[in-house]
Amino acid sequence: MIKFDDIYQIALNHKGSINEIEYDLPASLDSKSFLEIPDDRWLANMTMCIFQAGFVWRVIRNKWPDFEIAFSKFHPRYWAQVPPEVLEALAKDTRIVRNAQKINTVPLNAQFILDTQKTHGTFSAWVNHFEDDNLHGLYQELKDRGSRLGGNSAMYLMRMTGKDTYLFSNDVVSALIREKVIDKNPTSKKAKAAVNEAFCTWKQQSGRSFGEISRILAMTVWNE
CATH class of the missing domain: 1.10.340.30 (Hypothetical protein; domain 2)
Structure with a gap:
């Protein structure tokens, strides 16, 4: 599975600067x-x-x-x-x-x-x-x-x-399909568990929240 650093690099290639990526990332509440x-x-x-x-x-x-x-x-x-x-x-x-x-x-x-x-x-x-x-x-x-x-x-x-979470936006789902985490829109329990596992792996790799990872993943998808 693709590493988070590589996801970030794809997003950077699309957005052009770190500031464009980091601006207005979603925040969650402390416990x-x-x-x-x-x-x-x-x-x-x-x-x-x-x-x-x-x-x-x-x-x-x-x-x-x-x-x-x-x-x-x-x-x-x-x-x-x-x-x-x-x-x-x-x-x-x-x-x-x-x-x-x-x-x-x-x-x-x-x-x-x-x-x-x-x-x-x-x-x-x-x-x-x-x-x-x-x-x-x-x-x-x-x-x-x-x-x-x-x-x-x-x-x-x-x-x-305020709960830290990923979202199944169209761009996030497209990115997950591209990276072969899933093969279509995740509606089955098996597919949803696979997505959860992928996000947990990226969270461990990056130290970022699910919300941040979800938004950055969405940035890797071109919108013409």
Whole structure:
């Protein structure tokens, strides 16, 4: 498998300077700050990622203050047992995007958060117990136990909330295929495990975060 130094050199050839590579690389939170994220922020970020999926992100971001009001700051214990009539009213609420299917994910994901509290105390602690070599396991759990938290939505959720992660952007996937880590878009558990293993190897070689490696890997792909 290609070494990280060689990945960096390809990116450098494309971007032209180290400054162009190093500028605005993604950052993640330190462990203490990450563990302090309250569970209502996890439910809010889950909901934002779900509403952004397949939609214009700018619209959701612009409406987000009204989402916070409409969803009463996303307290999981309330939303896990919210009356059906509240959800029905939200599906008609012009302050938010009126997508009933996405609105209905909120109580399901609130219950998911409460379930992780039983075993780990907080959702952040539950996320944090997944080691680097099992990041793909975290994403499988989010897909299996959450509502609409599979695929890129889960990865963007982690990136948004400060967890160090790689992303399956088109450029990253193209680079992984080019380097024969995978042979197509990684949808199977085997392919996702292979990607996780590759990123762990590059992290050991470089001392960089998954987020940095992911962005630099994307820079190795030409965009005409």
